[in-house]
Amino acid sequence: MFSDYSLAELSSIFVMQGFAGLILFSVFLLMALGLAIIFGQMGVINMAHGEFMILGAYVTYFTSQFFLNFIPDLFSVYFFVAMILAFIASGALGMLVEWLMIRRLYKRPLDTLLATWGLSLILQQFYRSVFGPREVGVELPSWMMGSLPLTDVVEVQINGLFVMALTIVITIAVALLMYKSNWGKQVRAVVQNRMMASAVGINTEKVDRYTFGLGCGIAGIAGSAFTMIGSTGPTSGQLYIVDTFLVVVFGGAQSLLGTIASAFTISQAQSTMEFFLSGSTAKVLTLLSVVIILMLRPQGLFVIKVRR
Incomplete structure (x- = not known):
């Protein structure tokens, strides 16, 4: 596999695939952050998480079209507006879904899996009917175009650097929200002991709804980032969705640090193997490796002890 390349070529390949893996890591992490909040904090298996991401992607696309057609002078900043709108749209839909369906299914993980899988199919058909079956792509502002040369043969994409910077900012914001804010303390109190949290005056239903909305809103931001590296359909x-669940389970459902480490490990392994092997083979090998590790350590890379 490596014998056809010189040492210099292999070094360049690993650097370039490593950077591609970082872009994939950014999307995985943004998706997994929202899913980890929903699954880790609430025990809800949300199979429609990918559709909340795509809603954010569609919001980003239509925002770009609006700026391009009506206020082209401000097109260079449309993405920041699109991210906010994507977060609001996906978060609002998430809270609506929690109020209409999810709140009736707590402590029934299999039922949440089946219900959200059905919701996933409904949303896919809704998008197909409203937005059309064809994939669409956004036009990036000029300052996001191009690449920066690292060496004579290695270049990094500017939009990839932006996605990574966005991921760092969102991750820090989520960490501060979950571990430093009063609302984050309420969420962790509900996770550790729901009955006691309710007894001391915490509105657990409100916490659940906002938590689900936050997870879906972060998926919407992931959708905005996704438009920079792929088309939207x-x-x-x-x-x-499968890779995202893999990241959450492998890292430890209630651990932010585990989610970050898991997303980095899986994205880098998958990106590097895809260069030397086929994409399907790389996914199979990654899945097998994770399954073997989970057989030895079923709680994931990191685990947080909570009272039940």
Whole structure:
């Protein structure tokens, strides 16, 4: 596999694939952050998480079209507006879904899996009917175009650097929200002991709704980032949902640090193997490796002890 390349060529390949893996890591992490909040904090298996991401992607696309057609002078900043709108749209839909369906299914993980899988199919058909079956792509502002040369043969994409910077900012914001804010303390109190949290005056239903909305809103931001590296279609979210669940389970469902470490490990392994092997083979080998590790350590890379 490596014998056909010189040492210099292999070094360049690993650097370039490493950077591609970082871009994939950014999307995985943004998706997994939202899913980890929903699954880790609430015990809800949300199979429609990819569709919340694609809603954010569609919001980003239509925002770009609006700026391009009506206020082209401000097109260079449309993406920041699109991210906010994507977060609001996906978060609002998430809270609506929690109020209509999810709140009736707590402590029934299999039922949440089946219900959200059905919701996933409904949303896919809704997107197909409203936005059309064809994939669409956003036009990037000029300052996001191009690449920066690292060496004579290695270049990094500017939009990839932006996605990574966005991921760092969102991750820090989520960490501060979950571990430093009063609302984050309420969420962790509900996770550790729901009955006691309710007894001391915490509105657990409100915490659940906002937590689910936050997880879906972060998925919407992931959708905005996704538009920079791929086209948007009604079923695009399904391409990432399995990998995202893999990241959350492998890292430890209630551990932010575990989610970060897991997303980095899986994205780098998958990106590097895809260069030397086929994409399907790389996914199979990654899945097998994770399954073997989980057989030895079923709680994931990191685990947080909570009272039940």
